[in-house]
Amino acid sequence: MSEQSMTVQRSSVARQQAQVSTFAAFRATLRRDLLIALKRRNDLLNPLMFFLIVVSLFPLGVSSDPNELTRIAAGTVWVSALLASMLSLDNLFRADYEDGSLEQLLLSPQPLYFMVLAKNISHWLISGLPVVLLSPLLAYMLYLPADAYWTLLFTLLLGTPVLSLFGSIGVALTVGLGSRGLILAVIVLPLTMPVLIIGAKAVADVSLGLPLGMHYALLGAILAMSLSLAPLASAAALKISVN
Amino acid sequence: MWLWFSKLGSPKWFYDLSGKWLPWLVAFMVVTMTVGLLWALLFVPEDYQQSFTNRIFYVHVPVASISLAVFPLMAIAGAITLVWKMKLADMVAKCAAPIGVWFTGVALATGAIWGEPMWGTWWVWDARLTSMLLQFFLLIGVVALRSAIESPDAAARACALLSIVGAINVPIIKYSVEWWNTLHQPSTPLTMDSNSANGPEIWVPLLIMIAAVYCFFVISLILSTRNEILQRERRSQWVMDIIASERV
Numbered sequence: 001m002s003e004q005s006m007t008v009q010r011s012s013v014a015r016q017q018a019q020v021s022t023f024a025a026f027r028a029t030l031r032r033d034l035l036i037a038l039k040r041r042n043d044l045l046n047p048l049m050f051f052l053i054v055v056s057l058f059p060l061g062v063s064s065d066p067n068e069l070t071r072i073a074a075g076t077v078w079v080s081a082l083l084a085s086m087l088s089l090d091n092l093f094r095a096d097y098e099d100g101s102l103e104q105l106l107l108s109p110q111p112l113y114f115m116v117l118a119k120n121i122s123h124w125l126i127s128g129l130p131v132v133l134l135s136p137l138l139a140y141m142l143y144l145p146a147d148a149y150w151t152l153l154f155t156l157l158l159g160t161p162v163l164s165l166f167g168s169i170g171v172a173l174t175v176g177l178g179s180r181g182l183i184l185a186v187i188v189l190p191l192t193m194p195v196l197i198i199g200a201k202a203v204a205d206v207s208l209g210l211p212l213g214m215h216y217a218l219l220g221a222i223l224a225m226s227l228s229l230a231p232l233a234s235a236a237a238l239k240i241s242v243n
Numbered sequence: 244m245w246l247w248f249s250k251l252g253s254p255k256w257f258y259d260l261s262g263k264w265l266p267w268l269v270a271f272m273v274v275t276m277t278v279g280l281l282w283a284l285l286f287v288p289e290d291y292q293q294s295f296t297n298r299i300f301y302v303h304v305p306v307a308s309i310s311l312a313v314f315p316l317m318a319i320a321g322a323i324t325l326v327w328k329m330k331l332a333d334m335v336a337k338c339a340a341p342i343g344v345w346f347t348g349v350a351l352a353t354g355a356i357w358g359e360p361m362w363g364t365w366w367v368w369d370a371r372l373t374s375m376l377l378q379f380f381l382l383i384g385v386v387a388l389r390s391a392i393e394s395p396d397a398a399a400r401a402c403a404l405l406s407i408v409g410a411i412n413v414p415i416i417k418y419s420v421e422w423w424n425t426l427h428q429p430s431t432p433l434t435m436d437s438n439s440a441n442g443p444e445i446w447v448p449l450l451i452m453i454a455a456v457y458c459f460f461v462i463s464l465i466l467s468t469r470n471e472i473l474q475r476e477r478r479s480q481w482v483m484d485i486i487a488s489e490r491v
Contacts, residue, residue: 173388174388176397177392183384183387187387187405190412191412193419197419218419222415236404241397
């Protein structure tokens with residue numbers, strides 16, 4: 001067969017596959033990842049338990065004095081959420097890499113951006129959202145003033161997706177490596193620090209009675225930017241590591 | 244243009260050219276470094292508040308300003324690696340990362356030494372210090388990623404990507420941290436007025452020192468890039484010729 005006819009055939013095959021719309025593929029990927037997570041309860045529970053345990057280390061390590069705890073409450077919850085998100089990142093691409101479905105994802109004709117975005121969203125729904133929902137309870141245990149609960153909840157709601165999105169870049173870069181737990185943290189943690197700074201500062205400011213609009217605006221801006229750019233970087237990183 | 248471009252990407256061409264530049268660069272650095280250091284350490288008038296301790300300024304500022312240039316450099320080299328797959332760009336990026344770690348570390352250390360008598364503490368969680376520390380961590384991340392990936396080609400592209408992501412993040416980190424906490428003095432504008440506290444007798448030696456330290460940075464980068472070239476091209480004929488001629 002001549003090269004030209006091969007190309008023609010290949011492109012017609014590609015066109016047939018492309019009839020699965022991008023949105024349908026996006027939904028299928030999201031659904032598949034959520035389903036897998038629901039079947040493996042440990043993956044669902046472990047980040048949450050980790051979050052709970054790390055937060056309860058602080059009163060033991062620092063002080064159980066309510067005044068002291070009030071001061072560090074916001075930072076503690078934020079740092080623990082960061083670490084919990086970090087720890088659960090490992091699930092993001094590893095299983096798919098090992099059983100080869102990641103390669104299939106890379107070969108699919110739909111834009112990789114949306115596939116990666118679907119995986120990031122499912123990661124956030126599994127590991128980020130439960131942490132956000134649990135945070136008022138922990139805030140109560142750390143004597144955070146009641147008027148700061150909503151601020152903590154909202155900043156976490158805006159901030160934890162960014163942690164998943166940035167983390168995904170790190171995971172994509174290291175997915176092919178044998179031992180990567182620590183290098184992942186070394187790469188990803190510095191990238192996530194602006195979110196931590198703004199989030200913790202917003203909760204600290206609410207108890208001083210300062211306006212919060214700017215914090216939300218900044219977190220929202222970071223979220224919007226990372227939603228549009230981070231999956232691109234992750235997609236490029238996946239192509240680098242899987243080859 | 245494209246011929247020039249492909250020539251630029253050839254390691255041999257760079258090796259030959261940088262070999263010709265090196266003596267001049269070293270000579271320039273020795274002269275400016277000597278003049279700048281002597282001037283800064285012996286002749287600059289003492290600050291009326293800081294007495295002689297402000298002389299460390301002439302090391303701290305050049306080193307810090309150059310360490311800020313490392314991330315953009317790595318990001319540009321990374322973009323060239325990703326787009327044109329130019330080997331030389333990756334070699335430069337690979338060598339720039341550890342040098343950047345060193346420069347950032349020295350900037351932090353000299354800052355701490357200066358801060359101890361001035362602010363009364365080695366370290367404060369101030370905006371510039373913190374963003375410098377975070378840049379230090381980001382650079383360490385790039386170096387760690389490079390050493391973790393075995394295949395040189397994959398390592399090159401992965402580090403290129405991480406450098407670009409990091410370079411986008413550096414300004415975000417800088418502004419978020421600045422807005423979070425500021426104690427460090429802002430950069431002072433230069434003036435020609437010799438009566439002012441920042442007259443020419445203060446900043447001329449500073450410019451000389453910046454030139455000297457930049458030159459030092461370029462020399463370190465060239466030397467380690469040449470080393471990298473020899474290692475990666477060790478199977479090519481021209482490198483074997485060089486080795487053969489060294490042995491004689």
